[in-house]
Amino acid sequence: MLLPEEPAILDLRHAVRRWIAAHRPDGDVAVALSGGADSLALAAAAAAEARTVRALVVDHQLQSGSADVAEAAAERARALGCANAEVLPVDVNGSGGLEAAARQARYTALDRARGNRPVLLGHTLDDQAETVLLGLSRGSGGRSIWGMSEYESPWGRPFLEVRRAVTHQACEELRLSPHEDPHNASPDFVRVRLRTEVLPLLEEVLGGGVAGALARTGEQLREEGAVLDAVAADAGSEAVVDREIDAVVLALSAPPVRRRVLRGWLLAAGARGLGNRQLRAVDDLVARWRGQGPVAIGGGTPDARLVVWRRRGRLNVGLDDQRRV
Known part of the structure; x- marks a missing residue:
């Protein structure tokens, strides 16, 4: 599929292009596709920039009609130029609450289906800010507020410097109508309340730029943590006998x-x-x-x-x- 030369789409293509050049020069990747704006925009950008793209659509089977939603996402991936698309039904029955159980089921299914390809995830700068805030609430030290890495094999995140608004704008430029998961608007989930209540309030009170500042803080702590990890490896080689x-x-x-x-x-x-x-x-x-x-x-x-x-x-x-x- 030939993508239009529109600003948001070009931003996303450049982000994916940089990620592939840094981490997967052969250009063979998988994309985790939910049908939402972030993952749809990622699938489109990856299909334009990667050599081959395999779309993996996880059906959590938590809502009526979820199989139809998953199949529609797979069909859309093929239309966008993905080489193939596969629906992965999972059972969500783990411990730690619905969010944690669904996440575990999803990542396990993606890992099993990816073959030897990295899996690109549609996490944005806004998701990064939410992750840093969640880690901060745990009070478990610097590591808990590192946030997400651009690449932690097999998971790749090309959009960590991209705002969520850009992926939504890209879908508009592509004339795509993303699926709106009801869980993404439910106040029963902590991350949803961070997204819809806490971060907007922080932006208002602190005068904007909070999401970017949180993401930068996580990145800086991750870089510093890597240095400490190297020092700890040397110390461990002497102390562990x-x-x-x-x-x-x-x-x-x-x-x-x-x-x-x-x-x-x-x-x-x-x-x-x-x-x-x-x-x-x-x-x-x-x-x-x-x-x-x-x-x-x-x-x-x-x-x-x-x-x-x-x-x-x-x-x-x-x-x-x-x-x-």
Whole structure:
């Protein structure tokens, strides 16, 4: 399909072109397509710029007629020039609420269907701002407000510097009528309230530019975090010995470095849902040792907790029924 030379479409094509040149020079990509404005505009821009595009349409089966909506999106992708389009029905039944369960089901389906192609997602600068605000509300340190990366294999986000208004304008230029998901307007979802209530209020009170400032803050913290991660990798190579941590050696590192080493060590040991409070309690075993007992962390089995303990200057992690005291 030959796209018109209109301002919004050209902005999106340039964004996709830059992303492909940086991350996928062979030009073979998949696009996650919901039928909404962001993903429709992405599919159109990708079809114009990439060598081949495979559209992947996830049907969450949460609303009556969702199969028809998904098939209509797939047909539109083919009309826009995608090489093929596939509908992926999923069952949404995970834990953590409807938003989290739907997201997990969606990403799992996309990962299985993508083959060896990266999957482009239609996240915009506005989505980035919402993500940074959500992370800020958790109070879990810099990592929680990094926001989303332009490319974190296999997920690509060419539109992170593009405002949502541009994708909507591109759909108008293409004479496309995006599907409006009722969930995207429901105040039952935190992200919707951020989008429709919190961010507009912040823009009004602070005089505009809030979304861009939040996105830039996330990017800057992500860049700084990458440096700290590299330092932590060096510190971990000295402090982690035979799956134990030499607490005396690790205590010489700065707190952000220590906690990065501990976080990676705990995740490798099977920790789940690792929060700031747990991580700092484990850090106290290193830097504020007073003879305290083991620290329980998320993970383990229904019959045994995953715990961290210090013995003879070393930290160990394991199930509580396997501890040696």
